[in-house]
Amino acid sequence: LRIRRAVLEATLRSHNDFNTAFSDFEEWLKKIATRVAELETLTQNTQALKDTAKRHEWIQQHKDLENELNAHESVLTAVDAMGQKLCTGQESGKERSDVQNRLNAVCQKWKDVRSSEQLIGLAFHEMLSQQPVGGCLSAAMAQSAWLKSTEKEMEVKGPQINEAITNAHSFLMQHDLRPKIHRTSVLAEDDDADKLDVVQRRCGLKIHADCEKLKEKWAELGTQLTDWDQAVHAAALRLQELERALAECQLHLSAVESEVEHLRPVERLRLEELKDARRVCESLAIRVGDLRIHVDDANDACGRVLAADAPLDQHPRNQLDVVNERFLALKTALRVRSAALRNALADFGPSSEHFLNQSVALPWQRAISKTNQLPYYIDHTTEKTQWEHPVWVEMTKELSQFNRVKFIAYRTAMKLRALQKRLCLDLIDIPMLEKCFSRLVGLSNEESPGLESMVSSILPLFEQLNAKYPQMVRSVALAVDLCINFLLNLFDPSRDGLLRVLSFKIALIVLSSAPLEEKYRFLFNLVAQDGQADQKHIALLLYDLIQIPRLVGEAAAFGGSNVEPSVRSCFEMVRLAPTISLTPFLEWMKQEPQSVVWLPVMHRLATAEFAKHQAKCNVCKMFPIVGLRYRCLRCFNLDLCQNCFFSQRTAKKHKLKHPMQEYAVPTTSAEDARDFARMVRNKFSRSKNSLGYLPVDVTDEGRPLAAPPPAAQNPATEALHQRSATLANRLALLTASLPAESRDERIADIQSPAQIINQVEQMQKDELDQVLQRLQLENLELKRELERRKLAVSSTPDLDKVDLFAFFVHFI
16 A cells, blocks of 8 residues: 555656646747747838848847747657656556547647748748848849749648648547536546646647647738738839939930040130030030939939838949939039130120220220120220211211212112122122021021121121132121121111111121122012011011111101001002012012112112223213213213213203113113114104102002011201101102192103102202292391381390391201
8 A cells, every 4th residue: 555655646746747847838838929929020010121120130039939949849858758658657548548649649730830830930030031122123133033932932831731720620629628517526636637638638729829820820921922022023113213214324424424525625626616616515415404304213213212111222322323423513514614615705706895806996995785785886085985886987977978969869879889898798699698697597587686696697708708808808807897887777776676687687688799689589588488478578678678778868768667658569569469479579679669779779880880881971071981871862962971960960952851861881782773763752752751760659658557666766867867758748748739740741751760869859959949938038028127126116126036037047
């Protein structure tokens, strides 16, 4: 009995030790499970995984847990050995076999759960080591490849995991792990079978918990792999976009930088190369502006990567910084070069004050107004400024010598011809003008060209003329400055910026050396659209044309600024249609309308400038006649030179109203015979002679047409123009009041524009004589009244009458 009792006590102690060790093992497993659950919760946060410090900390915790599990493998082995020993102590074979089978099953399930958990831990470890997304495209692509291999491995391990879970469930279904409800006695001690049941139940509960944990973690692993694969794919796309944007930026930057490096420094450029260099610099600046789009794309791509909380390696960061620095350096270099070219053009270029400063001599100085950016001239002797060039002032004074010419059209033509030759515009032809106008191709006809554009367009003209005619164009600077001053005085006398591109072209065409008909064609094409021109554009053309005689003070006789009658006369060629084509316009211009009659007269003067006629002037006896020759078509064998004709000198029985034939070139025998026949016919008949030009009726103007506002007049000559316009209106009214027969009789003997203008001047003289005669009569009456007052009153004279008398004397 004592031995039996000792054995039983030893067995009881073994059971107690087993229960104690097993309880401690369970407590340890609970703590480990809690730590694993906390670590699992922390690692489920994808954004937190991108923190490098936390990621390394969690990996270290996982390693510690793994080491602790490995250390407790011996405890599990001891518990298993103790259970096996208890089984051997059982006397009943059936009970011993049951306990042994249950222990074996528990150990096997433990091994399955342990291996599965190790597999999941390994997967977590690898995934955590891969997180976050690589900071470059190669790392992201490597992560994507690892994720694909992991998914394939999970597909292979999936059946094993499912089999382990199924086996665990089947084991739990086969064994009743519920605790016993009935006990023999409350104070009765548990036997070995009950203790084994408790151990088996605890192991079964552990298997159930581990199985559920395995299912949960396996599903979580699949979800996290899917989410991470999507994150890696999106990051790879963003990194790929960043790399492509950086490559495009580097390519375009290298191309522009290569062109900039091949540019010559500004200080090594010649003056004529400054304009081209500026255009190249502007084109490069436009390309750099377009390059800004690629740089912004690269910066935006980098911003999208950083906005997704994805890390970015230092290499792409450095590439992006280099791209931005190169872009800013390139932009700065072009800005500095553009400023240098602009300063060089301002200081030494075509429109610079330094370049055109040679056009004036001391004490004069050329300067640029800060208000309108137009040139003006300073006289340091009188300390005065003026818009007109000093040479231009001398030229206008020299034009006064032509005032001796009695006929307005010829006087105007001779003044314009003198200006044309002095400005060297008679050396310019149409091809040269086309090349000049091509430099203004970016401007419309209504825009203002500006001083720089005007100078840069006409400078090559005078440089070419200087190379071809060095004796005639001695100073390019003076020629350019005079031409600019001429254009500004012509179309913008008050310097208000009224000069248009159309006016600029018209003035150069009119004073060029082109044939007359070619000028007409060119002028029409300037205002025509698709071969047609409406009344508004013809009015603009005629308005600009009439400004040319206005410059020399001769605009009133050609209709002044009122171009509506001329436009209406032009469109009568097409029966007042809305538009007119080139052919009827040329026909109208060939009839020499009154508003532009000075232009063909100027051409005839230029043609006859060096012509020699084998005839003798009947007044001054010049032989041969040089210039224009005039033959009377009523007097026999009577020729006049242009000087005698312009001064209205006559010979023999010749009268000013006789029809005259003008010759600009030497005559032929056929022309002499024709003129002799006409002279004989005029001797014996009083046939009406046709007009030598196309008159414009100003009495019936009709509906007003659109025309530009008149430019400001020169205050010094404004009163003269107003008086000329008043006299022209009076003359028109006087002519309209005459009977038709009287007008026909006056017009009958008119053969040329010179004669009609002579007739107009004669009528003006008659009117002035009448006014003078009337004033003289009034003056006599005032004198008589004054004498009567003096005799009647011995006091001081009547000041009002004296002032009135002085006013009339001043007016006379």
